[in-house]
Amino acid sequence: MALAQYSELFWFPSGELATSVTARVFLHDTNTLASLWADAAGTVPLANPLATSATGRLEFWAEEGRYWIHIDSEAFEVALGTAAQPATQQDIAAEVARADGKYATLLVVTALSGTLTSLASDVQAIDGFVGDLLERVQNIEQGGAFLVGANFTAPVLIHNSRLEVRDGSGNPLHRLDGATNQAGFFGATPVGRRTVSGSWADGSAGESLAAALAELGLITNTTTP
Known part of the structure; x- marks a missing residue:
């Protein structure tokens, strides 16, 4: 079994290090939690879910291949080992x-x-x-x-x-x-x-549309009833 290391720092949007944040590592295209280890030899298993360190680092060893990582509200794909070789x-x-x-x-x-x-x-x-x-x-x-x-x-x-x-x-x-x-x-x-509802006749559809666009951030809704 060939293991490869994953080690990355994470930050919150505020710029603070994301310390002690729970992360889940899944086998690619499945909802199965991956087997993780603390060492390159695969002798010390790690719990999954696991958490970032006190310095905001998420680190583990896993079998070479592709995985999905879910951390905080984010989800993204990673490739470890030979699967992670960059394009030449x-x-x-x-x-x-x-x-x-x-x-x-x-x-x-x-x-x-x-x-x-x-x-x-x-x-x-x-x-x-x-x-x-x-x-x-x-x-x-x-x-x-x-x-x-x-x-x-x-x-x-x-x-x-x-x-x-x-x-x-x-x-x-x-x-x-x-x-x-x-x-x-x-x-x-x-x-x-966003879902827009209501009637154009009584103005409720316009209110719903303005609220939906404002939620997306596309407009600043300063209308009044």
């Missing part, structure tokens, strides 16, 4: 030379800004922006794409199926989370797809 320059060159377009060559991300004024145009533009990003992330996740260049106007974090655009202080501005199928813009906490 030759791999990247071969992907860039492909003619089917299923790779990422240059991604320009501009921070969303301004005020929502038109549901017909602004929401459609945002929908296209999000759709394009999700398609690129999906191609990268499925191994049919390599992110070989980036030009960001704000700090950006791409971690498996999670993408964050942050301000100069590291605070999240816009977040897309493919693992939980949630999104949040302009600092709003990511939420799932």
Whole structure:
């Protein structure tokens, strides 16, 4: 049995180290908790769930392969051992030379800004922006794409199926989370797809729509009854 080590530091969005936070490690594409060890020889088993250390580090040894890690409200995929070997320059060159377009060559991300004024145009533009990003992330996740260049106007974090655009202080501005199928813009906490209800005749549908957009962070709702 070949074991490989996983060792990473974790932080909360506030910048504090994520100390003593519970984490669960699952075998890839299953809900089965993986067998973990404290040593490279696999003689000292670790409990699963386990927790980050007093310094915010999550560390364990496991059999080489792919796993899902669930920690706090986040979930992401990791590969250990031979499965974690990075792409070589030759791999990247071969992907860039492909003619089917299923790779990422240059991604320009501009921070969303301004005020929502038109549901017909602004929401459609945002929908296209999000759709394009999700398609690129999906191609990268499925191994049919390599992110070989980036030009960001704000700090950006791409971690498996999670993408964050942050301000100069590291605070999240816009977040897309493919693992939980949630999104949040302009600092709003990511939420799932909102449901709009009510009647246009009595104005309840408009109130519901404004509330849903405000939850996503796309507008600031200052309307009154």
